[in-house]
Amino acid sequence: MRDRRAERREATKAEILDAAWELVRAEGLATLSLRDLARKVGMQAPSLYSYFESKHAIYDAMFLQGNLELLRRYEALPEFDDPVDEFRSNARLFVGFTVEDPARAQLMFMRSIPGFEPSAETYGVAVRIVERGRERFKKLGVTKPEHFDLWTGIVSGLAFQQIANEPDTERWTRLADEAVDMFLGHINTKRGRAK
Amino acid sequence: MRDRRAERREATKAEILDAAWELVRAEGLATLSLRDLARKVGMQAPSLYSYFESKHAIYDAMFLQGNLELLRRYEALPEFDDPVDEFRSNARLFVGFTVEDPARAQLMFMRSIPGFEPSAETYGVAVRIVERGRERFKKLGVTKPEHFDLWTGIVSGLAFQQIANEPDTERWTRLADEAVDMFLGHINTKRGRAK
DNA sequence: CGTGAATCCCTAACAGCGTTAGGTTCTACG
DNA sequence: CGTAGAACCTAACGCTGTTAGGGATTCACG
Numbered sequence: 001m002r003d004r005r006a007e008r009r010e011a012t013k014a015e016i017l018d019a020a021w022e023l024v025r026a027e028g029l030a031t032l033s034l035r036d037l038a039r040k041v042g043m044q045a046p047s048l049y050s051y052f053e054s055k056h057a058i059y060d061a062m063f064l065q066g067n068l069e070l071l072r073r074y075e076a077l078p079e080f081d082d083p084v085d086e087f088r089s090n091a092r093l094f095v096g097f098t099v100e101d102p103a104r105a106q107l108m109f110m111r112s113i114p115g116f117e118p119s120a121e122t123y124g125v126a127v128r129i130v131e132r133g134r135e136r137f138k139k140l141g142v143t144k145p146e147h148f149d150l151w152t153g154i155v156s157g158l159a160f161q162q163i164a165n166e167p168d169t170e171r172w173t174r175l176a177d178e179a180v181d182m183f184l185g186h187i188n189t190k191r192g193r194a195k
Numbered sequence: 196m197r198d199r200r201a202e203r204r205e206a207t208k209a210e211i212l213d214a215a216w217e218l219v220r221a222e223g224l225a226t227l228s229l230r231d232l233a234r235k236v237g238m239q240a241p242s243l244y245s246y247f248e249s250k251h252a253i254y255d256a257m258f259l260q261g262n263l264e265l266l267r268r269y270e271a272l273p274e275f276d277d278p279v280d281e282f283r284s285n286a287r288l289f290v291g292f293t294v295e296d297p298a299r300a301q302l303m304f305m306r307s308i309p310g311f312e313p314s315a316e317t318y319g320v321a322v323r324i325v326e327r328g329r330e331r332f333k334k335l336g337v338t339k340p341e342h343f344d345l346w347t348g349i350v351s352g353l354a355f356q357q358i359a360n361e362p363d364t365e366r367w368t369r370l371a372d373e374a375v376d377m378f379l380g381h382i383n384t385k386r387g388r389a390k
Numbered sequence: 391c392g393t394g395a396a397t398c399c400c401t402a403a404c405a406g407c408g409t410t411a412g413g414t415t416c417t418a419c420g
Numbered sequence: 421c422g423t424a425g426a427a428c429c430t431a432a433c434g435c436t437g438t439t440a441g442g443g444a445t446t447c448a449c450g
Contacts, residue, residue: 005418005426012427030225030309034408046409047428055408111359112307114225149356149370150377157352161344164306175344178381182345185384186377200397200447207398229437241438242399250437 013051016041017061021104024062029103029112056116059107063118066108067125070097074132083140084184090133091155091176098159099167106163109156147187154179208246211236212256216299219257224298224307251311254302258313261303262320265292269327278335279379285328286350286371293354294362301358304351342382349374 019040024032034055038045052058073093080086098105106112108126118126130152137148158179162172214235219227229250233240247253268288275281293300301307303321313321325347332343353374357367 009426028309030307033406035406043427044429045407046411046430049409050427106307109359110305110307110355112225112301112305114223146370146373150353150374153352153356153370153374154349155352156356157350158345158348160305160355161348161351164304175341175348178341179345179348182377182381185381189380204397228435230435238398239400240436241401241440244438245398 009051012041013061016048016051017058017065020058020062024103024107025101029106056113059113059116060119060122062104063107064122064125066104067122067129070108071125071129071132073097074129084180086136086140087180087184088177090136091158091180092173094155095159095162095172095176098156099162099169099172102163105159110160142187151183154183204246207236208256211243211246212253212260215253215257219298219302220296224301251308254308254311255314255317257299258302259317259320261299262317262324265303266320266324266327268292269324279375281331281335282375282379283372285331286353286375287368289350290354290357290367290371293351294357294364294367297358300354305355337382339382346378349378 016037020032020037023037023040027036032055034045034048037058038048048058052061074090077086077089077093080089098109133152134145134148137143137151142148142151155176158172158175211232215227215232218232218235222231227250229240229243232253233243243253247256269285272281272284272288275284293304328347329340329343332338332346337343337346350371353367353370
């Protein structure tokens with residue numbers, strides 16, 4: 001039989017998280033206050049503690065949601081005949097994910113909440129995302145680990161640069177595509193020389 | 196005649212900022228509290244307000260110091276015969292600057308203090324640093340503005356990646372050098388094709 | 391030298407924060 | 421219908437940045 005209580009509880013948790021995302025998107029990540037959040041869902045601040053054990057736990061749940069969403073998108077990427085297309089779509093996916101919600105990116109990729117450390121579960125998903133990328137890279141023939149670091153550095157660098165200034169989609173896609181060309185050009189040259 | 200009062204005042208301001216840097220390096224950027232800071236210089240918290248009009252003003256002064264230091268280092272770079280060396284030393288300078296004091300980098304390059312906006316003066320120095328880079332780029336034959344953005348994206352991306360993990364100097368210098376090779380290879384290829 | 395002004399630093403306090411303690415109201419099941 | 425427990429409340433604690441206002445020290449000047 002359905003546990004209606006548990007269902008309602010989960011629904012309320014989801015409602016709190018939705019409200020938190022809204023506030024965070026509107027007012028900024030670190031500006032989020034439990035009293036504001038509680039008011040938005042029609043509660044008093046301490047009542048939130050029956051759903052989350054702390055403010056950090058809320059951030060953690062949001063972090064987890066963000067990671068799951070990002071992983072989902074990576075896994076939803078179509079298969080490409082040309083590896084160049086795969087690199088391109090990967091880069092665009094990440095920069096797009098960052099630009100479309102800078103507060104989320106700040107939570108997930110910059111360590112901008114003072115004492116916050118993600119839980120093991122949340123961290124696990126983040127690791128899975130990176131591992132997935134590493135594996136795809138291997139299958140595409142990029143085997144040196146430094147090249148993966150170079151890649152993540154470039155892509156995240158472009159992403160953060162975009163949210164630092166006012167991001168312009170047409171502009172950053174062009175930049176991202178050029179970065180991909182640059183990167184692939186580089187590793188192909190090295191392969192060429194190695195032969 | 197010397198204005199002893201003004202001198203003492205400036206000395207105290209400097210002392211406060213030094214203490215702030217120490218606390219920030221030890222405990223983190225956002226963890227800095229005025230009461231802790233005041234205690235470290237032997238005052239009560241409200242007394243700080245006769246030297247800085249707010250906590251943000253302290254961050255701003257630190258931001259300014261950081262920018263002046265970075266500009267100073269850029270200007271202290273020796274002239275190189277080979278442009279490759281100039282790119283290399285530029286990249287190493289920035290990543291090194293970031294890695295040696297992550298809290299400072301967080302203050303200067305990531306927007307991690309909630310309501311903080313740099314003053315016009317502070318912002319001006321930051322702009323001068325970027326402009327200086329742009330000019331050097333032009334003189335070295337890199338004229339397309341997108342290529343400058345690509346460059347700053349790559350370099351800052353690598354820098355932030357390093358402070359996110361535990362930075363290893365030997366490792367990041369290698370990565371930075373390879374990134375420079377990649378970047379120069381890319382723009383040279385494009386120039387070659389264009390001819 | 392004495393005096394007025396300016397500077398320096400203090401205590402007390404306010405509103406907001408995350409959080410804890412403890413109590414009340416509602417709800418769903420035996 | 422009675423009762424266990426979930427859901428939510430109010431009050432309060434210690435922290436934060438910040439303001440108000442007062443006492444002590446220091447300096448320049450008549």
